[in-house]
Amino acid sequence: MICINCFHDKTTTKNSRKHTKHPSVWRRRACPECGAVFTTYEQATLDGRxxxxxxxxxxxxxxxxxxxxxxxxxxxxxxxxxxxxxxxxxxxxxxxxxxxxxxxxxxxxxxxxxxxxxxxxxxxxxxxxxxxxxxxxxxxxxxxxxxxxxxxxx
Incomplete structure (x- = not known):
């Protein structure tokens, strides 16, 4: 995942949880380059089906x-x-x-x-x-x- 602050191409996942009602995952990410911490939400799509x-x-x-x-x-x-x-x-x-x-x-x-x-x-x-x-x-x-x-x- 790309950092949203400095655009460094590799971030690490610090925490991750599945959503209880929706098919999505919440992730807390950190950038080793600038130290920024941010959240992403990942969900399944029908792209390609x-x-x-x-x-x-x-x-x-x-x-x-x-x-x-x-x-x-x-x-x-x-x-x-x-x-x-x-x-x-x-x-x-x-x-x-x-x-x-x-x-x-x-x-x-x-x-x-x-x-x-x-x-x-x-x-x-x-x-x-x-x-x-x-x-x-x-x-x-x-x-x-x-x-x-x-x-x-x-």
Missing amino acids: MVLTHDGSTTPFNLGKLIISISRSFQHNKHAAAHDSYFLAQTVQQQIIKQGKPLSTQIITQITHMILQRYDPVAALQYAAQHRLITSRRRGRSSTVYVQPPSGER
Whole structure:
């Protein structure tokens, strides 16, 4: 790890602890060159993992795509689109890592929708419409909107 004070290329770890609720590690580091002591937080990411798409092909996981997808669901709240999308995408990534399931666009979409429902129901509805999680059935003059449940809840 590089020192954040003098940019020396080798620091030592003085203390390390796993986080109890999140898949991350807290480390206290020291630089032998300048003596600076600082803290780092390390967490697992999905970088490099392959995602199975709807058409059967695979593509590398891209956090940027997820951020943009979440941002588009906040058309009613530009502040949330600009500031909260990144943190919501990180929350989705952590939830996917916790579940340990193989990556597919369907799993990512379902988890993202679930997290958005808890954070902002309007954004969740917008996200569901963008990703075709909503179907509409017309009966006479009225129309009913159904949100498709995740595959395991049918």
